[in-house]
Amino acid sequence: MTTVLFAFVLLAAVASFVLARQRAVSVVGGEVSALHSRPSFHGLYSGLWVLMAGIGAVILLTIVPNFFIDRALMGQIAAALPDDPRIAHQLVLSDAKALASGEIASKTDDLRLEIAAKYSSSAGLWNWVRVIMVVGGAVLAAFMTLGAISPDRRARNRSETIIRFILAGMATIAILTTVGIVMSLIFETLNFFNKIDWQLQKFLFGTTWSPLSGVHEGKLDADKVGAIPLFAGTLMITMIAMLVAVPVGLFAAIFLSDFASRRVRSVVKPMLEILAGIPTVVYGFFAAITVAPFLRGSGEAIGLTVASESALVAGIVMGIMIIPFISSLSDDVINSVPQSLRDGAYGLGATKAETMRQVVLPAALPGIVSAALLGFSRAVGETMIVVMAAGQGANLTANPFEAVTTVTVQIVMLITGDTEAETAAGPAFTLGFTLFCVTLLMNFAAQRLVRRYRELYD
Amino acid sequence: MFDNEKAERDAGVTETKISAKGVQVFYADNHAIKDVDVDIGDKTVTAFIGPSGCGKSTFLRCLNRMNDTIDVARIEGQILLDGEDIYDRRVDPVQLRAKVGMVFQKPNPFPKSIYDNVAYGPRIHGLAKSKADLDEIVEKSLRRGAIWDEVKDRLQSPGTGLSGGQQQRLCIARAIATQPEVLLMDEPCSALDPIATDQIENLIHELRQSYSVIIVTHSMQQAARVSQKTAYFHLGNMVEFGDTSDIFTNPIDPRTESYISGRIG
Numbered sequence A: 001m002t003t004v005l006f007a008f009v010l011l012a013a014v015a016s017f018v019l020a021r022q023r024a025v026s027v028v029g030g031e032v033s034a035l036h037s038r039p040s041f042h043g044l045y046s047g048l049w050v051l052m053a054g055i056g057a058v059i060l061l062t063i064v065p066n067f068f069i070d071r072a073l074m075g076q077i078a079a080a081l082p083d084d085p086r087i088a089h090q091l092v093l094s095d096a097k098a099l100a101s102g103e104i105a106s107k108t109d110d111l112r113l114e115i116a117a118k119y120s121s122s123a124g125l126w127n128w129v130r131v132i133m134v135v136g137g138a139v140l141a142a143f144m145t146l147g148a149i150s151p152d153r154r155a156r157n158r159s160e161t162i163i164r165f166i167l168a169g170m171a172t173i174a175i176l177t178t179v180g181i182v183m184s185l186i187f188e189t190l191n192f193f194n195k196i197d198w199q200l201q202k203f204l205f206g207t208t209w210s211p212l213s214g215v216h217e218g219k220l221d222a223d224k225v226g227a228i229p230l231f232a233g234t235l236m237i238t239m240i241a242m243l244v245a246v247p248v249g250l251f252a253a254i255f256l257s258d259f260a261s262r263r264v265r266s267v268v269k270p271m272l273e274i275l276a277g278i279p280t281v282v283y284g285f286f287a288a289i290t291v292a293p294f295l296r297g298s299g300e301a302i303g304l305t306v307a308s309e310s311a312l313v314a315g316i317v318m319g320i321m322i323i324p325f326i327s328s329l330s331d332d333v334i335n336s337v338p339q340s341l342r343d344g345a346y347g348l349g350a351t352k353a354e355t356m357r358q359v360v361l362p363a364a365l366p367g368i369v370s371a372a373l374l375g376f377s378r379a380v381g382e383t384m385i386v387v388m389a390a391g392q393g394a395n396l397t398a399n400p401f402e403a404v405t406t407v408t409v410q411i412v413m414l415i416t417g418d419t420e421a422e423t424a425a426g427p428a429f430t431l432g433f434t435l436f437c438v439t440l441l442m443n444f445a446a447q448r449l450v451r452r453y454r455e456l457y458d
Numbered sequence B: 001m002f003d004n005e006k007a008e009r010d011a012g013v014t015e016t017k018i019s020a021k022g023v024q025v026f027y028a029d030n031h032a033i034k035d036v037d038v039d040i041g042d043k044t045v046t047a048f049i050g051p052s053g054c055g056k057s058t059f060l061r062c063l064n065r066m067n068d069t070i071d072v073a074r075i076e077g078q079i080l081l082d083g084e085d086i087y088d089r090r091v092d093p094v095q096l097r098a099k100v101g102m103v104f105q106k107p108n109p110f111p112k113s114i115y116d117n118v119a120y121g122p123r124i125h126g127l128a129k130s131k132a133d134l135d136e137i138v139e140k141s142l143r144r145g146a147i148w149d150e151v152k153d154r155l156q157s158p159g160t161g162l163s164g165g166q167q168q169r170l171c172i173a174r175a176i177a178t179q180p181e182v183l184l185m186d187e188p189c190s191a192l193d194p195i196a197t198d199q200i201e202n203l204i205h206e207l208r209q210s211y212s213v214i215i216v217t218h219s220m221q222q223a224a225r226v227s228q229k230t231a232y233f234h235l236g237n238m239v240e241f242g243d244t245s246d247i248f249t250n251p252i253d254p255r256t257e258s259y260i261s262g263r264i265g
């Protein structure tokens, strides 16, 4: 029904656009230059009003009645089943709605049928109200705008104002969503800290991570929410990844931008882009199935014990994943170092290598550092590879051949585990918030560096 | 290092420094320089003039093999520096460019300190034996670049922080510091205001005492002011070459004449 209403509003808007355009022409007897705004702006203005009135009515009259109907019905269900938890009430309500629309419910009983009947009657009534209001609103908007068309009417300015409001509305939605997510992160984090009596140091500096061990007593054990093993694991894997990605990516970029012939570049660049297009889940099982046994085998051959899940495996594969990221960003900055600087160095008798090392790279350094920072923040937030190849136990170690766990792995385990979502959410959100802060900081620093770099060369 | 200059000047000889024979340049299929022959004298300022796109920069860049850095460029013919073919296989373009310095249209100081900008060439070519030596070269070059007084108190501040005219003089000082024998200048004043231009022109007069200077310029007044010899380029051909005074007062070729009288822009 809602779809039909939307379609009607769209059609009505188009129709009013056409009508208003014609009317604008006929008002001045075809003498279009006598109009303040061109006919199509009169059309646009009318169409926009119909669209806003119609869609506004659809949205408003769908959300608001649903809310009140649901509340009334929930009240009745609660009165009928006073001992059941709220979640059971919600199940009854959704069953009743299913019955009302002729779908299959999990259970059919008298209460459900009764609620279903009530739901159909009030929903049916509201539906008619909704149809009448939407159609009426759209038609009213069309007539009002059509009636007001005159040569002096500033339809263009008015339409532009409306469009500006619509754009601002969209931007607001984007911002509010972001703010909402951040707020909920902060809120859940505060909630979690409240549960451990604000002993922040236990989270930030504790070394035992087993946040769900006290769940059966219905309480969080503040001594077991130490996130240091996760931070250490994340840091170690990220560092290994950067050790792989930064040199390889940077040298690849240097080679591609200034040393490779055009032919080589035309082959290698797309290949790097393919590398960037591989889904991380593929990297993950590549790490677990191919690289891990290989490293363990070669470790054994030289007398080293490498666990089958280790920081080294995850770090190396993550590094490979980040190579194209670093190389394409660095390639961009190296290319944007002005040719005139290179010419200056060549003109003084510098070789290609000297020019690169002493002139181009120092000039590109801020950009390269920011590429590395962005790579770092990607590595910190990367999940799939570490879930499959790094290990789950919160093991505090400095040995890269042992299994470690990371912040992201622990979030995955908390959320996908058997524990109820509400209990697991606290630690998961807190870890997520920490991750968010670190990534934000990195990206912020990277952006500032890039901006300074831009100022230097634009 | 400039011991002999006075003696040579007094002798009044202008021997040939660079001699080009049958030079052709192609950018892929574009024939940019067509069969140019010219002899450029030592301790002389030679100006290249001509309409845009006629190949002045291209020919200039042949003289220190800067065109080698362009993939599509191809050069034929012979260019002799002191009688030696610079396109000979045994010649290292890197060493050649130390001998034939270049100043570009847009000032391009490196994003380093003023000192390091000037010291760059001497460092890569190992011209200074000690720190004191290097200091001396830097000071001398900056003095010859007529910018020493303006920067002597802030040698460690970045070269990119100077004004356009100062940057260009810094670039000239940087080119001088490698002790070149020839100095190529590609429209060195086109990005500068009249005062800075005047300073650079005075500088060119000074430089002529020790170097062979070749300057590409868009301004005929500038060519008349600074040069002794002038070459007029037209569509890749060097149409006319001679004493500056002759070219400007008494052009032989009708194309030169129309350019000088402002009919070809």
Ligand SMILES: Nc1ncnc2c1ncn2[C@@H]1O[C@H](COP(=O)(O)OP(=O)(O)O)[C@@H](O)[C@H]1O
Pocket: B027, B030, B032, B050, B051, B052, B053, B054, B055, B056, B057, B058, B059, B070, B072
């Ligand atoms: N790097 C290059 N690649 C390809 N063609 C070029 C390049 N530089 C110059 N050309 C061409 O060579 C011709 C001469 O250019 P140029 O020497 O820059 O002229 P001028 O300095 O006299 O204005 C022009 O047709 C120009 O398009």
Ligand SMILES: [Mg+2]
Pocket: B056, B057, B058, B186
């Ligand atoms: Mg030019």
